Amino acid sequence: MYTCVKTMKIEMNLLPHEKLKQKPQDVLKIPFGTVFTDHMFSMHYSGNSWHEARIHPYAPLELSPAALCLHYGQGIFEGMKAYRRDGRVLLFRPEKNIERFNISAARMVMPAVEIDFVLDALKELLRVERNWVPDAPGSSLYIRPTMIGIQAKLGVKPSEEYLFFIILSPVGPYFKEGFSPVNIYVSTEHVRAVRGGVGAAKTIGNYAASLFAGTEASKVGYSQVLWLDALELKYIEEVGTMNLFVRFDDELATPPLTGSILAGITRDSVLTITKDMGMNVKERSISIDEVIEGLDSGKVIEMFGCGTAAIIAPVGSLWYKGKPYAVSNGKTGELTQHLFDELTGIQSGEREDRYGWIVDID
Numbered sequence: 001m002y003t004c005v006k007t008m009k010i011e012m013n014l015l016p017h018e019k020l021k022q023k024p025q026d027v028l029k030i031p032f033g034t035v036f037t038d039h040m041f042s043m044h045y046s047g048n049s050w051h052e053a054r055i056h057p058y059a060p061l062e063l064s065p066a067a068l069c070l071h072y073g074q075g076i077f078e079g080m081k082a083y084r085r086d087g088r089v090l091l092f093r094p095e096k097n098i099e100r101f102n103i104s105a106a107r108m109v110m111p112a113v114e115i116d117f118v119l120d121a122l123k124e125l126l127r128v129e130r131n132w133v134p135d136a137p138g139s140s141l142y143i144r145p146t147m148i149g150i151q152a153k154l155g156v157k158p159s160e161e162y163l164f165f166i167i168l169s170p171v172g173p174y175f176k177e178g179f180s181p182v183n184i185y186v187s188t189e190h191v192r193a194v195r196g197g198v199g200a201a202k203t204i205g206n207y208a209a210s211l212f213a214g215t216e217a218s219k220v221g222y223s224q225v226l227w228l229d230a231l232e233l234k235y236i237e238e239v240g241t242m243n244l245f246v247r248f249d250d251e252l253a254t255p256p257l258t259g260s261i262l263a264g265i266t267r268d269s270v271l272t273i274t275k276d277m278g279m280n281v282k283e284r285s286i287s288i289d290e291v292i293e294g295l296d297s298g299k300v301i302e303m304f305g306c307g308t309a310a311i312i313a314p315v316g317s318l319w320y321k322g323k324p325y326a327v328s329n330g331k332t333g334e335l336t337q338h339l340f341d342e343l344t345g346i347q348s349g350e351r352e353d354r355y356g357w358i359v360d361i362d
């Protein structure tokens, strides 16, 4: 399902200046993803093509209570960020997110979007909302492209109509801890995704499936869940909103993309940067036993999660089978700190963009 829309015009319906919202005074203090900008982008799909591309005021959606997405979960999304640097607005590898959006769409039997068109539409929306891109260190404008099946029908079938939209939210750190070690609960009872399922798609149900174990983690004061593979509960997979890296002595390892975890763009960027640093980097199966033994013996030097919202998040402690295990003595490891500085430096335009990852919206 693919329809060329490159020539589609974007209709603009912008608010007059006096109707614009007050921007938050200190973006670093607002809880992640709770404030939205004045405008959004949307387009509709029906009759096998995309149409009605519009930039218009941010507003509630009008949806039939029988809309398929509400009943059977046909919904996908992406997460990306825009950064401000000396008046310029920068995106980080945005085409990768739109490519992944189409991979998620194919898995959920939803129509593809045209990558160039969506990127142009996003740039146009960002030009309208330029003043919303914060410039405080550690802040950015979070971008949430989303697609939902909206046909009103109770039969379990792919929708024939879709709504695609992009909303924007000024954000600071994803975790309330900021860039400080996070505590991670290893779920040994519940699983997120199984090989052959939809774990590699960024689809809404994966996040609903993660909530229950999250409540268990919070009972022991932990904030995030580390999932194990669904077949043997033996190998580490990923954290709720992040891919995971483990540094064993001179090796940096991360689980391979076997279909049940998300192919993170930050993960790919970390792999590129660390290989370039000459590190011994492996995408390989890592058993939870190897991690726990490595923490006991000192072979595991550091662990960190990575993702768009979370950036690079040091792991300070693992909770496994009723016991806490400190990681890097609860402190941020040296490589973790280096990667945080390097990645945020490239993303914000402060460090050289050696890999051609940055896209300027103008």
Ligand code: PLP
Binding pocket: 079, 238, 239, 240, 241, 242, 243, 262, 263, 264, 265, 266, 267, 306, 307, 308, 309
């Ligand atoms: N894994 C999951 C389940 C996620 O939600 C995310 C966030 O998008 C990631 C991994 C990291 O992916 P990325 O680096 O592309 O943001």
Ligand code: COI
Binding pocket: 078, 079, 080, 241, 307, 308, 309, 310
């Ligand atoms: C992201 O990193 O963009 C995510 O999607 C994580 C999350 C807020 C669901």
